[in-house]
Amino acid sequence: MLQGTLIYGFINSVMLLLVALGFNLTFGISGVANFAFGALYITAGFLAWIGLNTLGLPYWLAGCAAVLITAVLAGLLYRFVVLRVRGLVVSEVIATFGVGLAILELFRFLGFIGFEYTLPEMLDLEVSLGGVIVDGQRLTILLVGAGLTLFLWLFTRHTRTGRAFRAIAQDEHTALTLGINTERVATVSVAFGAAYAAVAALVILPLGTIAVNEGYHVLVNALAVCIVGGLGSTLGVIVASFMIGFAQTFTATYLDTSWMMVVSLLAILVILLVRPSGLFGSQKQLEERI
Amino acid sequence: MAAQDTSKQVTRRRERLDRGIKVRSEDIYALNSWREALYLLAPRALPVVALVLLQLLAPEYWQRVLISTTVFALLAISWDLAASSGMVCLGQALFFGVGAYLAGIMNHYLGLPPGLTLPLATLGGGVICTVLLLPVLRLRGIYFAMFTLILPLMIERIIEATKVFGGTEGLSGLTPFAHPLWESFLTMAALWVALFGLRRIMASDYGLVLKGINDNDRAVMSAALNIYRYKAQALFLAAATGAFAGAFMTHSYRFVGMPVFALDYSILPIASAAVGGLGTLAGPALGAFILVPLSEMLRGLGGLRIVIYAVLLVVFTVGLPEGVFHYLRRKYTQFERWTEVGK
Amino acid sequence: MTEPAPQPPRDEIILAVEGLSKRFGGVTAVDDVSFNVKQGELLGVIGPNGSGKTTLVNLITGFLQPSTGRVSLKGQDITGGPPYRTAELGLARTFQMVKPFYQLPAFKNVVVALFSPRVKRLAGGAYGDRDAVAKDLLEEVGFERDSWVINKQASVLPHGYLKRLELARCLALRPEVLVLDELFSGLSLAEVASLVPVIEKLMVQGMTIIMVEHRLKELFRIADRVLVLNFGQKIAEGVPAEVMAQPKVRGAYLGSESED
Numbered sequence: 068m069l070q071g072t073l074i075y076g077f078i079n080s081v082m083l084l085l086v087a088l089g090f091n092l093t094f095g096i097s098g099v100a101n102f103a104f105g106a107l108y109i110t111a112g113f114l115a116w117i118g119l120n121t122l123g124l125p126y127w128l129a130g131c132a133a134v135l136i137t138a139v140l141a142g143l144l145y146r147f148v149v150l151r152v153r154g155l156v157v158s159e160v161i162a163t164f165g166v167g168l169a170i171l172e173l174f175r176f177l178g179f180i181g182f183e184y185t186l187p188e189m190l191d192l193e194v195s196l197g198g199v200i201v202d203g204q205r206l207t208i209l210l211v212g213a214g215l216t217l218f219l220w221l222f223t224r225h226t227r228t229g230r231a232f233r234a235i236a237q238d239e240h241t242a243l244t245l246g247i248n249t250e251r252v253a254t255v256s257v258a259f260g261a262a263y264a265a266v267a268a269l270v271i272l273p274l275g276t277i278a279v280n281e282g283y284h285v286l287v288n289a290l291a292v293c294i295v296g297g298l299g300s301t302l303g304v305i306v307a308s309f310m311i312g313f314a315q316t317f318t319a320t321y322l323d324t325s326w327m328m329v330v331s332l333l334a335i336l337v338i339l340l341v342r343p344s345g346l347f348g349s350q351k352q353l354e355e356r357i
Numbered sequence: 358m359a360a361q362d363t364s365k366q367v368t369r370r371r372e373r374l375d376r377g378i379k380v381r382s383e384d385i386y387a388l389n390s391w392r393e394a395l396y397l398l399a400p401r402a403l404p405v406v407a408l409v410l411l412q413l414l415a416p417e418y419w420q421r422v423l424i425s426t427t428v429f430a431l432l433a434i435s436w437d438l439a440a441s442s443g444m445v446c447l448g449q450a451l452f453f454g455v456g457a458y459l460a461g462i463m464n465h466y467l468g469l470p471p472g473l474t475l476p477l478a479t480l481g482g483g484v485i486c487t488v489l490l491l492p493v494l495r496l497r498g499i500y501f502a503m504f505t506l507i508l509p510l511m512i513e514r515i516i517e518a519t520k521v522f523g524g525t526e527g528l529s530g531l532t533p534f535a536h537p538l539w540e541s542f543l544t545m546a547a548l549w550v551a552l553f554g555l556r557r558i559m560a561s562d563y564g565l566v567l568k569g570i571n572d573n574d575r576a577v578m579s580a581a582l583n584i585y586r587y588k589a590q591a592l593f594l595a596a597a598t599g600a601f602a603g604a605f606m607t608h609s610y611r612f613v614g615m616p617v618f619a620l621d622y623s624i625l626p627i628a629s630a631a632v633g634g635l636g637t638l639a640g641p642a643l644g645a646f647i648l649v650p651l652s653e654m655l656r657g658l659g660g661l662r663i664v665i666y667a668v669l670l671v672v673f674t675v676g677l678p679e680g681v682f683h684y685l686r687r688k689y690t691q692f693e694r695w696t697e698v699g700k
Numbered sequence: 701m702t703e704p705a706p707q708p709p710r711d712e713i714i715l716a717v718e719g720l721s722k723r724f725g726g727v728t729a730v731d732d733v734s735f736n737v738k739q740g741e742l743l744g745v746i747g748p749n750g751s752g753k754t755t756l757v758n759l760i761t762g763f764l765q766p767s768t769g770r771v772s773l774k775g776q777d778i779t780g781g782p783p784y785r786t787a788e789l790g791l792a793r794t795f796q797m798v799k800p801f802y803q804l805p806a807f808k809n810v811v812v813a814l815f816s817p818r819v820k821r822l823a824g825g826a827y828g829d830r831d832a833v834a835k836d837l838l839e840e841v842g843f844e845r846d847s848w849v850i851n852k853q854a855s856v857l858p859h860g861y862l863k864r865l866e867l868a869r870c871l872a873l874r875p876e877v878l879v880l881d882e883l884f885s886g887l888s889l890a891e892v893a894s895l896v897p898v899i900e901k902l903m904v905q906g907m908t909i910i911m912v913e914h915r916l917k918e919l920f921r922i923a924d925r926v927l928v929l930n931f932g933q934k935i936a937e938g939v940p941a942e943v944m945a946q947p948k949v950r951g952a953y954l955g956s957e958s959e960d
Contacts, residue, residue, distance in 0.1 A: 100499045102447075102506075151675045156498045157445050161627060162674045164447060164506075168624060169667035176660040287510060290503045325518030328511050335504065336492055562815050562830060569801045569812045576799040579761070580813035581787035581873055
């Protein structure tokens with residue numbers, strides 16, 4: 068029992084991590100809190116579903132197309148919505164929140180509700196980890212989660228765009244003077260974050276159905292992890308994912324799944340009281356927060 | 358202010374000047390002429406009279422719409438008050454829902470009549486919401502927004518999990534108002550009290566401090582003012598206004614359940630504020646009077662309602678940040694003309 | 701109305717800073733700084749860029765929690781704020797990066813400060829006509845009374861006026877100690893020249909002032925004492941001319957002094 072809870076807690080943590088990485092990436096680089104994040108996640112799921120079932124594309128093609136289209140959509144969202152209110156934090160939040168709502172509720176209106184909206188699993192096998200049976204999809208989540216984290220780490224350190232990301236994250240104005248087109252990099256960062264959301268959707272959604280409400284849950288989870296970890300800090304996001312992930316799984320096992328969201332909220336409250344800047348947040352962040 | 362066209366030799370710019378009557382009636386006060394008194398009174402009295410007439414003359418169906426419009430206007434005012442004090446709330450449903458449940462609980466379990474549940478739920482809702490948000494009052498901007506987004510969703514889950522207060526079924530068969538006219542005039546009275554009262558407060562030096570917190574909380578702190586106390590007070594006022602709206606709806610529908618924490622009640626006030634124009638309290642109320650009847654006319658679209666709100670919200674936030682109210686006020690108080698500048 | 705609060709006799713220590721340190725992650729921004737400020741004196745705090753001057757101001761005024769150390773105002777412990785309590789006790793500050801209320805008219809900026817409980821307490825329970833007092837204060841720091849500027853939204857005011865607005869907002873509290881964080885930075889010579897008499901007048905009235913400055917020439921003309929910071933440490937303290945003669949102070953400034 069405990070072993071199972073531990074392993075499923077670990078998997079749940081990686082799921083949170085997958086979801087939070089993208090949100091955190093965008094915020095850390097361009098300072099845009101993308102409240103349409105959950106909507107993009109669900110969009111990717113439906114895009115892949117349409118590619119597979121309506122257009123009859125092979126899995127890999129439908130998947131890649133979904134990720135790509137989601138990224139482009141996010142880039143457009145930045146260009147045509149966020150950029151116009153850039154710097155007005157409240158307007159940024161309200162505008163992206165509005166876009167997210169419009170997308171999600173449009174899906175609901177168009178009738179994308181039901182058990183037929185599922186994505187196929189990638190690996191069809193079962194593995195026994197210390198006596199606990201883990202299915203192929205959850206293994207995929209572990210692998211992809213580790214892969215994406217590693218990729219992000221390598222990308223921001225060893226590629227030109229990645230270094231530009233970090234430069235902007237440090238100080239946008241200085242980056243400008245260094246000849247970095249901050250606007251373009253910010254667009255890319257939003258698209259990049261959305262691509263992460265799309266990949267997360269492709270590996271997580273096969274566990275259940277593609278449900279509109281899941282979009283809101285994903286946003287809430289991403290927010291919780293990022294607040295606890297410290298927005299913009301990748302290490303913080305990793306640690307926070309595991310803290311909240313295990314806490315959620317234990318609550319679900321020993322209490323009830325309905326309390327899982329309460330855990331996220333309590334985690335936020337506790338961290339705000341103990342360490343207002345988040346686990347690994349900087350002084351700059353503390354000043355933004357309080 | 359200046360729309361310049363540099364391609365032509367003669368440059369023109371739009372000039373805006375305060376109307377003489379505005380200048381006179383603001384500086385010297387309007388009592389020396391009926392015209393000036395009317396200039397000041399008309400924009401305040403006209404909506405009051407219009408609403409009363411509408412309420413009395415409209416067909417019954419639209420009377421109901423008008424009541425729910427007024428309730429949403431209250432919610433929009435509540436949102437704007439909090440936002441003007443530096444607290445942007447993405448979960449206005451919290452205020453609404455807490456008020457609604459309080460009224461429902463007091464009526465269902467204790468058998469209190471609406472005459473008691475309404476004031477108690479208003480005050481109690483204000484206190485409960487303020488206490489719930491007290492730990493995060495220190496947070497600014499998006500951090501506060503994030504937290505408020507999560508809270509109503511969470512309460513919904515808790516009610517679902519613990520099955521308290523009727524669980525997913527909610528509480529039904531609650532006491533209705535004695536007479537439909539009661540409903541109309543109660544909501545209207547509440548709207549005008551909230552609108553004019555809160556506008557009064559925001560125009561005083563106390564309101565100045567709240568606006569200052571929104572503008573620059575550090576500077577307010579350095580002026581020896583305890584910003585958390587002021588924020589808590591503003592939050593209480595906003596929450597009480599929202600809670601009243603919720604409590605009213607409980608008795609109007611004779612039912613309270615989990616839907617009171619639904620997104621509708623969070624998104625509509627924000628959309629109203631964006632459409633009407635932020636920071637004036639009257640703007641968001643006006644926004645509600647545009648949006649709610651509009652969505653009622655588009656009733657056939659059903660679930661598309663939230664989509665429309667959301668799209669309007671984005672369009673106004675991004676494209677027309679001035680909002681309807683600021684636009685109307687500008688037209689009322691200033692006149693514009695094109696003047697030629699330079700060569 | 702605008703005279704400072706009743707002052708204790710001169711030469712009494714009014715502000716004591718003991719072993720103040722602040723670490724950000726691995727960086728020590730302020731390192732074990734101690735000093736005293738006497739009633740009615742003007743203490744200048746100088747140092748090259750990044751030497752921890754503004755951090756020191758934030759620590760003293762309660763905007764930052766120090767890692768170690770103690771700050772006391774007239775014997776009362778004010779370490780670590782909160783900032784509104786520090787201000788309530790009579791320690792007012794200006795910000796290097798001006799922080800006006802951009803949406804409000806200039807004189808209403810000062811009215812906000814006049815609304816504070818400290819003002820009410822000092823005035824014996826009555827606030828008086830805050831608008832009029834605010835305009836008096838603005839006139840005192842060099843705004844032209846009855847001119848357009850006083851009624852204009854702060855967002856359209858030029859930088860020089862915003863600096864004065866900062867000062868007026870502090871004076872509204874009738875503080876006992878005034879901390880001016882780079883009041884002169886970004887101002888023209890003429891603007892500085894017109895502000896110096898304002899400060900001199902405050903000195904005559906017996907106000908205790910801590911001035912963090914980059915503009916050494918102007919500072920030395922009015923400062924009683926200066927304190928030199930470098931890499932967060934206090935490297936010298938004393939009369940301006942003597943301090944500047946010290947080799948380590950010259951060393952700290954050589955090459956890193958960009959202004960003046």
